[in-house]
Amino acid sequence: MDPWTWVPLLGAAVVEVTDSDRRISDWAKTHTPVYGSREDALRASDRYRNIATNTSWAALAAARPSREGNWFAGKAIDATASLAGVMLARNTTGYLKGATDRERPNGSAVHDSFPSAHATDAFARAAMGRFHADRLALPGPAREGVKWVMNASAIATAWGRVEGGVHYPTDVLVGAAIANFSTYLLLSPLEHGWRIAPITDGDSVMMLFQKPF
Numbered sequence: 306m307d308p309w310t311w312v313p314l315l316g317a318a319v320v321e322v323t324d325s326d327r328r329i330s331d332w333a334k335t336h337t338p339v340y341g342s343r344e345d346a347l348r349a350s351d352r353y354r355n356i357a358t359n360t361s362w363a364a365l366a367a368a369r370p371s372r373e374g375n376w377f378a379g380k381a382i383d384a385t386a387s388l389a390g391v392m393l394a395r396n397t398t399g400y401l402k403g404a405t406d407r408e409r410p411n412g413s414a415v416h417d418s419f420p421s422a423h424a425t426d427a428f429a430r431a432a433m434g435r436f437h438a439d440r441l442a443l444p445g446p447a448r449e450g451v452k453w454v455m456n457a458s459a460i461a462t463a464w465g466r467v468e469g470g471v472h473y474p475t476d477v478l479v480g481a482a483i484a485n486f487s488t489y490l491l492l493s494p495l496e497h498g499w500r501i502a503p504i505t506d507g508d509s510v511m512m513l514f515q516k517p518f
Contacts, residue, residue: 309432309485317478326473330410334470343469350465354427357458361387361434364451368440371495386495387433390488394429397483398422411470421472424480427462431455432488436496 320326340346370379398420407419434455438448463477
C-alpha cells in the first residue's frame with residue numbers, strides 16, 4: 306500500500322494502456338530535455354545512483370537501531386535486513402529480465418530491458434534510506450531533506466536511463482515498484498517489533514517473521 310510501490314505501478318499501467326511507452330522513449334532520447342545528450346544522461350544516471358546508495362548507507366550508519374537493546378546487535382539486524390531487501394529487489398529484477406527478454410530502445414543485442422536494474426537499485430536504496438532516516442537525530446525538516454535527496458536521486462537515475470535510450474518508461478517504473486516493495490517487505494517488520502524465528506514442522510525448518518508476545 307506504500308505510494309512508492311503503487312504509484313509507479315499505476316504509472317506503468319497508464320503508459321501501457323495508452324500505448325505511450327515507445328512514444329515517450331523516442332521523444333526522450335531524441336530531445337534529451339534534461340541532460341542534453343544520451344551520453345550525459347547515462348553518466349548522470351550512474352552518478353545519481355551512487356548518490357542514492359551513499360546517502361542510504363550514511364542514513365543507516367547514523368540512525369539509531371530499530372529495536373531496543375544491544376546497540377551493535379540492533380545495527381547488525383538493520384544492516385542485514387537492508388542488504389537482504391536490496392538483494393531481493395535485484396534478484397527479482399534479474400529474474401524478470403531473463404523471463405521477459407525485452408529488446409532495449411537502442412536496439413541492443415542484449416534483450417534485458419525490463420525491468421531496469423539501475424532504477425531498481427536506486428529506488429531500493431531510497432526505500433532503505435527513508436526507513437532509517439526516520440530515526441536520525443535530526444529535526445523533522447532535516448530528516449525530510451535527507452529523504453528528498455534520496456528520492457530525487459532515484460528519480461533522476463531512472464529518467465537518465467530513459468533519456469539515454471536504454472530503457473522504456475515502464476522498465477524504470479516497474480523497477481521502482483519492485484525495489485520499494487522488496488525493500489520494505491524485509492524492513493517494515495523491524496519497525497513493528499517483529500523478529501525472524503525458526504518454525505519447525507516435522508523434518509522441515511522455515512524462517513518466518515513472528516511478533517513477540
